[in-house]
Amino acid sequence: MQLNETHDVGKRSWLDSANQAETDFPIQNLPFCVFRRACGGTAAIGVGIGDQILDLAAALESGAIPRSPGLDAAAAQTRLNALMALDRGEQSSLRKKLSALLDASCDGAQRERAAGHLVPMRDAELLLPVEIGDYTDFLTSAWHTERHGRFKGLQDPLPKAFFSLPVAYHGRASSIRVSGTHATRPWGQIRDAQGGVRFAPSEAMDFELELAAFVGQGNQQGRRVEIGRAGEHLFGYCLMNDWSAKDIQWWEQVLGPFLGKSFMTVVSPWVVTAEALAPYRGRMDPRPAGTAAILPHLAGGNETLDLVMEAWLQTSRMRGEGTPGVRLTRTNPRNLSWNFEQMLAHHTSNGCNLRTGDLLGSGTVSGASDDAMGCMTEMTSAGASALQLPNGETRSWLQDGDEVFFRARAAREGFASIGFGECRSRILPANAGDSAAS
Amino acid sequence: MQLNETHDVGKRSWLDSANQAETDFPIQNLPFCVFRRACGGTAAIGVGIGDQILDLAAALESGAIPRSPGLDAAAAQTRLNALMALDRGEQSSLRKKLSALLDASCDGAQRERAAGHLVPMRDAELLLPVEIGDYTDFLTSAWHTERHGRFKGLQDPLPKAFFSLPVAYHGRASSIRVSGTHATRPWGQIRDAQGGVRFAPSEAMDFELELAAFVGQGNQQGRRVEIGRAGEHLFGYCLMNDWSAKDIQWWEQVLGPFLGKSFMTVVSPWVVTAEALAPYRGRMDPRPAGTAAILPHLAGGNETLDLVMEAWLQTSRMRGEGTPGVRLTRTNPRNLSWNFEQMLAHHTSNGCNLRTGDLLGSGTVSGASDDAMGCMTEMTSAGASALQLPNGETRSWLQDGDEVFFRARAAREGFASIGFGECRSRILPANAGDSAAS
Numbered sequence: 085m086q087l088n089e090t091h092d093v094g095k096r097s098w099l100d101s102a103n104q105a106e107t108d109f110p111i112q113n114l115p116f117c118v119f120r121r122a123c124g125g126t127a128a129i130g131v132g133i134g135d136q137i138l139d140l141a142a143a144l145e146s147g148a149i150p151r152s153p154g155l156d157a158a159a160a161q162t163r164l165n166a167l168m169a170l171d172r173g174e175q176s177s178l179r180k181k182l183s184a185l186l187d188a189s190c191d192g193a194q195r196e197r198a199a200g201h202l203v204p205m206r207d208a209e210l211l212l213p214v215e216i217g218d219y220t221d222f223l224t225s226a227w228h229t230e231r232h233g234r235f236k237g238l239q240d241p242l243p244k245a246f247f248s249l250p251v252a253y254h255g256r257a258s259s260i261r262v263s264g265t266h267a268t269r270p271w272g273q274i275r276d277a278q279g280g281v282r283f284a285p286s287e288a289m290d291f292e293l294e295l296a297a298f299v300g301q302g303n304q305q306g307r308r309v310e311i312g313r314a315g316e317h318l319f320g321y322c323l324m325n326d327w328s329a330k331d332i333q334w335w336e337q338v339l340g341p342f343l344g345k346s347f348m349t350v351v352s353p354w355v356v357t358a359e360a361l362a363p364y365r366g367r368m369d370p371r372p373a374g375t376a377a378i379l380p381h382l383a384g385g386n387e388t389l390d391l392v393m394e395a396w397l398q399t400s401r402m403r404g405e406g407t408p409g410v411r412l413t414r415t416n417p418r419n420l421s422w423n424f425e426q427m428l429a430h431h432t433s434n435g436c437n438l439r440t441g442d443l444l445g446s447g448t449v450s451g452a453s454d455d456a457m458g459c460m461t462e463m464t465s466a467g468a469s470a471l472q473l474p475n476g477e478t479r480s481w482l483q484d485g486d487e488v489f490f491r492a493r494a495a496r497e498g499f500a501s502i503g504f505g506e507c508r509s510r511i512l513p514a515n516a517g518d519s520a521a522s
Numbered sequence: 523m524q525l526n527e528t529h530d531v532g533k534r535s536w537l538d539s540a541n542q543a544e545t546d547f548p549i550q551n552l553p554f555c556v557f558r559r560a561c562g563g564t565a566a567i568g569v570g571i572g573d574q575i576l577d578l579a580a581a582l583e584s585g586a587i588p589r590s591p592g593l594d595a596a597a598a599q600t601r602l603n604a605l606m607a608l609d610r611g612e613q614s615s616l617r618k619k620l621s622a623l624l625d626a627s628c629d630g631a632q633r634e635r636a637a638g639h640l641v642p643m644r645d646a647e648l649l650l651p652v653e654i655g656d657y658t659d660f661l662t663s664a665w666h667t668e669r670h671g672r673f674k675g676l677q678d679p680l681p682k683a684f685f686s687l688p689v690a691y692h693g694r695a696s697s698i699r700v701s702g703t704h705a706t707r708p709w710g711q712i713r714d715a716q717g718g719v720r721f722a723p724s725e726a727m728d729f730e731l732e733l734a735a736f737v738g739q740g741n742q743q744g745r746r747v748e749i750g751r752a753g754e755h756l757f758g759y760c761l762m763n764d765w766s767a768k769d770i771q772w773w774e775q776v777l778g779p780f781l782g783k784s785f786m787t788v789v790s791p792w793v794v795t796a797e798a799l800a801p802y803r804g805r806m807d808p809r810p811a812g813t814a815a816i817l818p819h820l821a822g823g824n825e826t827l828d829l830v831m832e833a834w835l836q837t838s839r840m841r842g843e844g845t846p847g848v849r850l851t852r853t854n855p856r857n858l859s860w861n862f863e864q865m866l867a868h869h870t871s872n873g874c875n876l877r878t879g880d881l882l883g884s885g886t887v888s889g890a891s892d893d894a895m896g897c898m899t900e901m902t903s904a905g906a907s908a909l910q911l912p913n914g915e916t917r918s919w920l921q922d923g924d925e926v927f928f929r930a931r932a933a934r935e936g937f938a939s940i941g942f943g944e945c946r947s948r949i950l951p952a953n954a955g956d957s958a959a960s
Contacts, residue, residue, distance in 0.1 A: 253777035254692035268744040270872035306706040339691035340778025343872040434708035434781040
């Protein structure tokens with residue numbers, strides 16, 4: 085993707101909060117969301133800038149941004165899908181217009197018009213931004229896969245196909261929720277060490293730190309997307325917590341994960357566009373020596389998004405103590421063995437049709453080192469060695485009240501640093517009502 | 523579910539075609555579809571009767587059926603979802619009104635009004651009837667599972683969890699198409715006996731004969747549906763061909779089926795309601811001696827739908843010869859180890875929310891005997907022993923031009939026999955254009 089003036093590190097906004105070093109949303113970012121004013125009102129598409137949200141439809145209507153029929157219709161929706169389905173040129177042109185409107189050099193009537201359509205983030209409720217038709221979750225970290233394979237006692241912890249294709253499974257779309265939604269600890273069938281099976285609340289709750297991509301333009305059923313054009317179908321990215329109940333998953337899993345994950349998956353509310361992320365690319369980890377060459381239909385370069393991704397834990401006690409939480413993980417998509425272009429090309433290689441709004445998860449983003457593990461299962465060797473938290477608490481698995489939040493930033497020499505906002509969710513106690521019923 | 527006058531075997535319609543013994547659509551059936559007149563026009567909801575389709579919205583508007591605001595709005599849609607989400611009492615009341623309107627005793631102005639809104643099936647195009655949010659496919663035939671496990675050389679061909687819970691995986695919703703849509707032979711990664719992997723068209727194409735249920739009213743995320751109430755959430759049923767490319771599936775499968783099935787799944791266009799099927803229930807196959815008792819949250823009786831389900835094959839040569847095809851399979855959902863009430867209760871047991879229009883597949887409906895195998899993989903021992911067809915052709919796997927169609931009928935002493943219509947689809951040659959690209 086071409087870099088242009090919207091990526092310029094020297095660019096500053098007339099909004100002070102957008103020029104602070106720590107903001108996730110400088111003028112170089114301009115991510116999309118769907119929001120509702122806390123005081124009520126309908127859902128609307130917004131653009132993040134500093135600590136404010138620009139109401140896109142209102143800005144268009146007021147003339148702050150030059151209008152076009154396709155853009156007007158897309159901006160008036162209550163999900164991002166129509167905007168995501170627009171021609172890439174039109175999307176890029178919108179980014180330029182937004183960048184110009186919020187630039188420090190914009191003043192007078194234009195700036196005033198824009199200022200009239202800003203809503204402080206603290207006064208807004210962020211909603212699930214996209215209507216997700218199908219959700220696919222990949223498994224692309226060899227580190228995560230190997231560690232899991234070893235816990236299961238597999239002789240060959242990495243599946244044979246791992247470096248030949250990006251392993252994936254279909255996930256559950258209905259239960260995807262936006263950051264801030266809490267997950268009720270699920271009940272399920274759990275097998276004990278003696279082989280007895282009971283129906284009970286999960287005792288092995290885990291988070292999984294993932295990066296996820298939203299499909300922009302889809303493809304026709306029966307026609308695959310060439311690897312060289314796969315990037316054109318990736319609209320933008322968010323963070324994702326693939327909540328998992330490992331004990332449920334271990335017993336049920338014959339044809340892949342099912343109830344161990346389908347109770348809830350949580351995504352961050354901001355869709356950071358592929359165009360905003362264009363400068364931040366890095367080489368993926370090299371493949372092990374002797375690994376077969378990637379087949380031509382998936383040979384798509386060895387670069388991926390270069391982000392620092394973090395998982396944090398705040399227990400109930402930490403909340404009581406006023407502690408913001410403890411960082412558990414610091415990892416990077418460069419630790420993965422496949423990039424999103426390869427995932428998308430593989431997904432369509434059999435003619436499967438992707439639709440605008442489909443969500444592709446990277447799988448747990450784990451790296452080689454102990455502080456780059458993307459889930460508790462890895463950190464505790466599947467519950468065998470408890471995590472020691474700084475306040476004296478320990479965790480083999482997540483407890484009720486534990487809140488997990490993810491952050492991510494992209495940075496590169498000569499470019500601004502942009503962020504993703506938070507993906508935050510808490511474990512709520514299992515429904516007691518189920519006890520009697522079971 | 524209560525039986526009532528709509529199930530009465532003595533009931534006849536004023537439409538002769540509905541009174542023929544061989545029709546799938548006597549007045550006791552009244553399945554729903556979405557259709558479009560072949561001469562053009564918009565999609566509309568229809569009711570099948572004999573060889574005709576009653577245009578539901580038009581019949582309501584004309585006063586042929588008593589109106590109600592909820593029903594009017596639902597009938598005016600171009601998918602069945604709103605109708606499926608109605609209160610069960612309202613759905614049952616609609617069935618009674620339709621049954622009365624089409625009954626031989628209905629005459630005069632009412633009959634004339636109804637007759638004015640009939641469209642011959644041969645003049646209509648049947649569309650995908652439901653907007654499917656999530657599609658879940660189960661694996662509930664022990665016969666199918668055991669045979670597959672043996673082909674794979676598994677010591678223990680039946681997974682340990684098989685009789686403890688209905689095994690399932692999430693399927694791909696975007697690629698579900700209606701009967702009459704043909705499947706392009708997919709390309710994929712295929713591993714040969716020497717361990718080499720190539721990207722090529724599948725050489726192991728198979729059908730899988732399934733029964734599938736559409737969810738009517740959904741459930742709230744975090745709240746499971748009790749087994750005793752699961753039936754209230756099942757709106758109706760169709761036939762489903764879970765097209766499979768077994769060679770792609772064998773290599774890719776780590777977390778369940780993915781590209782080996784996601785290129786296309788085909789459903790029959792008629793949704794036969796749970797209420798129409800209420801009389802036709804039979805005992806499921808007994809579980810093997812020594813199998814642990816079903817846990818209380820899934821203990822839901824041992825009955826299921828009693829249907830004769832058939833898979834037929836018509837090769838290109840048979841079409842040329844004017845032969846309608848050869849029957850490959852004759853099976854029954856009674857061969858399965860779990861019923862749909864159990865599948866739905868299990869699916870929601872972790873709090874996963876089902877939505878109106880979600881589709882639940884039974885998995886391949888295979889029985890014990892050689893003529894009750896629901897897929898080619900079983901019939902040919904995974905391609906090892908070719909099928910001998912009556913016209914001298916042989917098949918290890920499906921060839922280009924092969925058309926597979928399914929039929930099913932429900933019958934019970936003292937009740938009319940009702941059918942499902944056809945689920946029909948053909949294998950088209952792989953895209954040649956992909957050859958150069960690979």
